[in-house]
Amino acid sequence: MTLSQYLTTQLAKAHHSYSQRNPKSQKAYEDSTEHLPGGNTRTVIHADPFPLTFVKGDQNTLTSIDGHKYIDLLGEFSAGIFGHSDPRIAVAVKDALSRGWNYGGTSVYEKEMARKVCERFGPSGLELVRFTNSGTEANTMAIATALNVTGRKKILVFSSGYHGATLVFPLALMKGDKVATMNLPHDFVYAPYNNIEETREILGQLPRDSLAAILVEPIQGSGGCRPGHVIPSRKIRLLCQMNIRADILTLGKYIGGGMTIGAFGGRRDIMELFDPTKSKLLHPGTYNNNVVSMAAGIAGLDIYNALEVDRLNALGEELRKDIQSVFIKHGLYPENFPGPSTGFVEIDSLQKNAMVQIEAEGNEHIELPPIFVTGRGSMLNVRFSGEEASMWQALFYHHMLSSGINIAARGYTALHLRVSPSDCDAYVRSIEAFVVEHKPMLKSMLK
Structure with a gap:
């Protein structure tokens, strides 16, 4: 089975499970297309096969019209940095x-x-x-x-x-x-x-x-x-x-x-x-x-004073380090990664290569890992490389939702003031579960 075939099959299963779990969101989406192009008025919040419809936000969680509660790690794309209902x-x-x-x-x-x-x-x-x-x-x-x-x-x-x-x-x-x-x-x-x-x-x-x-x-x-x-x-x-x-x-x-x-x-x-x-x-x-x-x-x-800025940024940096450690632990980097100093790869030596910042898009001379994380402070993004990156991204998004975690469909994660260390730990565990489930195919992408 090719990588593309594998992802097509896995994504179809994820979409089916998602639809079965969220019938009210599906109906709300279908009904809204009568008055809204694509069922919404903000392109970025759409996700296939249809987006969730939320009815409540409270502190660090969002509740959907289907009654499911999600840890919110999106923070309204950073606009909701205060969490919900402060x-x-x-x-x-x-x-x-x-x-x-x-x-x-x-x-x-x-x-x-x-x-x-x-x-x-x-x-x-x-x-x-x-x-x-x-x-x-x-x-x-x-x-x-x-x-x-x-x-x-x-x-x-x-x-x-x-x-x-x-x-x-x-x-x-x-x-x-x-x-x-x-x-x-x-x-x-x-x-x-x-x-x-x-x-x-x-x-x-x-x-x-x-x-x-x-x-x-x-x-x-x-x-x-x-x-x-x-x-x-x-x-x-x-x-x-x-x-x-x-x-x-x-x-x-x-x-x-x-x-x-x-x-x-x-x-x-x-x-x-x-x-x-x-x-x-x-x-x-x-x-x-x-x-x-x-x-x-x-x-x-x-x-959101200076103390809270420092606290939230430190929480984000620790989260990025922990996510990076998962990828390193499971061998999802090329053998010679991060390679020579090029100005595109920044390594925090204090973390002994556990925190790696990748900035190589558009540079054909640098080999990207199949899955990686970028960001700074309270903003980070779990991302994929290769021609099937968008399919991987969609599969990752649905895995997070099935785990009760809300992020952007593109993997964007913006921490807010109501996010706790235990919320971050839940995210890391869910990421590792995703890696373990798809590890053979992810490793097949390494050159």
Whole structure:
């Protein structure tokens, strides 16, 4: 039996078992297709043969319409970093709602929220801030700001980058393949993430003084939880056609306490262009200062303080190390892995090779293991290599659901504040059970 045949058979069994276990979710999905294309209004939450329908979230768990409870290790793709139903955020929102919520004017909430955001991110260069409805909108405004300030048109972006629904840059797009995206029609320049030499060559081919901005994630979330190497990130700033530094930062996800929000801000001289008394740049938006998001964000920033940041990141690092140890234990790396130092493979020597960070996508000279994990801090992603990677990923996802663990269909895992060490242990045990079940086929992929 070929690998493809094996995976086709295993995935068919998983889909059948899943359908048998979740008849109410299946009916909810089928009924919703009458009013929603594909049965939902958010592409990323779809999963074959149909997605689960949830009816309740409580602390660290989600309950489906079929009555099954799952340990939630997705954290709303990191937007739900506070877990479910945090009473402090609930009280803040309830209090805000008791005062009315559509003012059509400024409120005390946005002023307090702005103060907290600037204090939190001031060391990163955020001196003044403007709020938006989402991270997508924040990045849209940041780009427009850069174009206005510089008078230039080109924007450097990186492979596998995701900056919102209208700013998606899969690796295939960088290679020149036809990819259906909903991207804004800006003059984008594509470069490989974490590859400074190729980026240097690409920038060298641009007309002088043509680059308006560089759009980059310190850690790619949608791109597989790939951290940007510190040295290349610094070099990229030096490679610009002007002496640029991080002038504008964009924020989203957790800063709204789980509510819809985004923000962009940065150097005072740039952000003051949005000062209405100076009448330079316009930034409208009915819900920019939505009191619900502002109130939840104020409470959330107090909850997710420096101590909690350190605690959650440490929990994630330990989890990644434990998952990596499972793969090493079962011999799922090439004999010479991690091989010579190439800039794409980073090893934590303190963990004696138990924690390996792989950044080799798009580089044909580096052999990827059949299964591996990438990430940093509280974000990580269990991933697969080879032509059948998407089938492996789907099989892994269904294995997790059958074990009572909710992650993203692509293997993305975003820990939140209600996740416990025992939840992480359950995840590691389920991963090892998956490896043991499919070990012969996984090992057959080793060259």
